[in-house]
Amino acid sequence: xxxxxxxxxGVEFQSPVLLASGTCGYGREYxxxxxxxxxxxxxxxxxxxxxxxxxxxHRIAETPGGMINAIGLENxxxxxxxxxxxxxxxxxxxxxxxLVNVVGRSAEEYAAVVAGLDGEEGFLGYxxxxxxxxxxxxxxxxxDESALAELVGRLRRETERPIIVKLTPNVPDIGxxxxxxxxxxxxxxxxxxxxxxxxxxxxxxxPVIGNVSGGVSGPAILPMGVYLTWxxxxxxxxxxxxIGGIRSGxxxxxxxxxxxxxxxxxxxxxxxxxxxKAVHEGIVAYLDRTxxxxxxxxxxxxxxxxxxxx
Amino acid sequence: xxxxxxxxxxxxxxxxxxxxxxxxxxGQFVMIGFGVDHLDPPFLPRPFSVGWRSEExxxxxxxxxxxxxxxxxxxxxxGDRALLLGPLGRPFHLAPxxxxxxxxxxxGLAPFLFLAGEARRDGYDVRLLYGEGSADRVFxxxxxxxxxxxxxVVWTEDGxxxxxxxxxxxxxxxxxxxxxxxxxxxxxxxPAAMLRALAGRxxxxxxRLQVSVEEHMGCGVGTCQGCVVPGADSRWRKACTEGPVxxxxxLAWSS
Numbered sequence: 001x002x003x004x005x006x007x008x009x010g011v012e013f014q015s016p017v018l019l020a021s022g023t024c025g026y027g028r029e030y031x032x033x034x035x036x037x038x039x040x041x042x043x044x045x046x047x048x049x050x051x052x053x054x055x056x057x058h059r060i061a062e063t064p065g066g067m068i069n070a071i072g073l074e075n076x077x078x079x080x081x082x083x084x085x086x087x088x089x090x091x092x093x094x095x096x097x098x099l100v101n102v103v104g105r106s107a108e109e110y111a112a113v114v115a116g117l118d119g120e121e122g123f124l125g126y127x128x129x130x131x132x133x134x135x136x137x138x139x140x141x142x143x144d145e146s147a148l149a150e151l152v153g154r155l156r157r158e159t160e161r162p163i164i165v166k167l168t169p170n171v172p173d174i175g176x177x178x179x180x181x182x183x184x185x186x187x188x189x190x191x192x193x194x195x196x197x198x199x200x201x202x203x204x205x206x207p208v209i210g211n212v213s214g215g216v217s218g219p220a221i222l223p224m225g226v227y228l229t230w231x232x233x234x235x236x237x238x239x240x241x242x243i244g245g246i247r248s249g250x251x252x253x254x255x256x257x258x259x260x261x262x263x264x265x266x267x268x269x270x271x272x273x274x275x276x277k278a279v280h281e282g283i284v285a286y287l288d289r290t291x292x293x294x295x296x297x298x299x300x301x302x303x304x305x306x307x308x309x310x
Numbered sequence: 311x312x313x314x315x316x317x318x319x320x321x322x323x324x325x326x327x328x329x330x331x332x333x334x335x336x337g338q339f340v341m342i343g344f345g346v347d348h349l350d351p352p353f354l355p356r357p358f359s360v361g362w363r364s365e366e367x368x369x370x371x372x373x374x375x376x377x378x379x380x381x382x383x384x385x386x387x388x389g390d391r392a393l394l395l396g397p398l399g400r401p402f403h404l405a406p407x408x409x410x411x412x413x414x415x416x417x418g419l420a421p422f423l424f425l426a427g428e429a430r431r432d433g434y435d436v437r438l439l440y441g442e443g444s445a446d447r448v449f450x451x452x453x454x455x456x457x458x459x460x461x462x463v464v465w466t467e468d469g470x471x472x473x474x475x476x477x478x479x480x481x482x483x484x485x486x487x488x489x490x491x492x493x494x495x496x497x498x499x500x501p502a503a504m505l506r507a508l509a510g511r512x513x514x515x516x517x518r519l520q521v522s523v524e525e526h527m528g529c530g531v532g533t534c535q536g537c538v539v540p541g542a543d544s545r546w547r548k549a550c551t552e553g554p555v556x557x558x559x560x561l562a563w564s565s
Binding site: 022023024025029030033045053054056057058059060061062064065066067069071074218219247248268269270271272273275278 | 343345352353379393525527528529532533534536537540544545551
């Protein structure tokens with residue numbers, strides 16, 4: 001019998017596998033397709049103070065080994081999230097944990113979402129999105145060291161719930177940002193958000209994506225995600241959630257061995273909604289096969305020599 | 311499953327999927343893909359209108375090759391397995407007792423193969439107008455007749471088969487035959503320009519029009535928010551869960 005339970009962020013996660021923000025809506029969309037309460041948890045679509053309409057089409061397109069998207073953080077806004085989305089999560093997810101992904105155009109907007117949500121029930125904590133490549137200023141806080149420190153410090157004063165910062169891969173040294181988050185009071189990191197990309201329709205000589213550029217996700221970015229997760233985990237002592245191109249137990253284990261405590265499955269859900277369950281079962285099979293008793297033994301167990309290179 | 315080449319670059323697939331066959335409603339679609347181990351196109355599943363169903367649990371899909379993803383789907387062979395998710399989306403709604411006019415452009419024919427056959431059996435007066443660029447693209451009229459119980463009225467832009475011109479001309483009637491009579495419900499599926507032309511006429515002339523739209527789609531169930539089309543109220547509509555069938559008046563039609 002293998003043990004996949006871990007204590008992280010002050011609670012027990014029954015599985016290390018979560019669903020990534022932007023790929024599982026507000027949970028309910030997948031209720032008939034996935035046994036949501038059997039996985040580790042899910043991260044909601046981003047929530048901003050005011051509703052956002054999002055970008056013009058095309059918003060998504062397939063790319064080699066993945067996809068590019070520029071949804072533009074379309075969401076129902078804080079008030080409707082609390083009134084229409086959170087009650088369903090509260091009533092239907094008893095064992096799976098919910099993280100609310102939070103976005104804002106300013107530190108005040110992020111703080112307003114956190115302050116507005118903090119007294120509600122039905123979720124564990126926040127994933128702070130400082131890394132959206134598809135809206136103006138979306139990576140502003142994720143690529144500016146002092147702005148990030150100020151934002152995380154500000155949110156720390158608003159809440160005692162877990163604050164997990166979702167970092168952008170688009171920085172020269174992710175370790176610096178990992179340490180800033182830790183020093184400013186964050187409880188964990190999510191690495192990584194999508195990579196900025198551009199897909200060209202050569203017949204029309206125009207971008208395929210209505211927003212021009214978009215974020216690239218899927219199996220194509222797996223090794224970059226594993227590298228950046230490894231780098232971030234070595235740079236600070238915070239628990240790290242590994243994200244990027246995971247579609248099997250082996251993929252998840254690459255992240256876990258590189259230092260991730262938990263992982264998120266994203267793009268693979270579009271291909272097959274049962275992918276998260278398959279990832280969980282793949283991890284169980286690996287533990288069985290290797291005679292590993294608990295998943296915790298594998299976190300950061302990568303044997304690697306040499307310096308961490310940016 | 312069964313695969314049949316039915317026109318230039320166009321295949322008719324019949325897949326075993328009893329659950330989808332039983333539950334599908336006219337105008338709904340399925341996502342078809344190959345799972346997470348398959349990285350070649352199509353990596354993301356692709357949406358296809360349910361084109362037909364049988365009591366034995368088969369579902370028919372009409373596939374035209376536009377790129378690498380649809381080429382892979384068209385190359386499916388007997389014994390191959392694919393991942394189907396469905397039936398999905400909002401279906402067509404017929405007005406009880408009123409005549410139905412289906413306007414199909416290209417592979418926009420698919421939902422009407424399904425609807426025309428069953429609605430006729432339910433007693434509806436259904437007229438199917440079907441347009442293509444040229445005769446080599448026209449889905450075998452004999453197969454359409456077998457699936458729907460009646461041969462379609464065919465239009466080709468180059469006049470190589472059926473009536474010459476655009477299928478939208480067919481709404482004015484072929485020859486002297488009036489079409490927009492008896493307070494009909496017009497249903498349309500095809501290229502954006504065709505839908506836009508019909509929506510303009512619907513707004514001017516006041517006939518009921520429902521359109522089935524197409525947009526790049528990721529998940530089919532509303533989570534990726536990728537497949538939006540512009541609504542008349544300036545809000546985006548998700549083609550997968552709010553559509554694919556819309557009343558034409560719900561959408562914005564400026565090009």
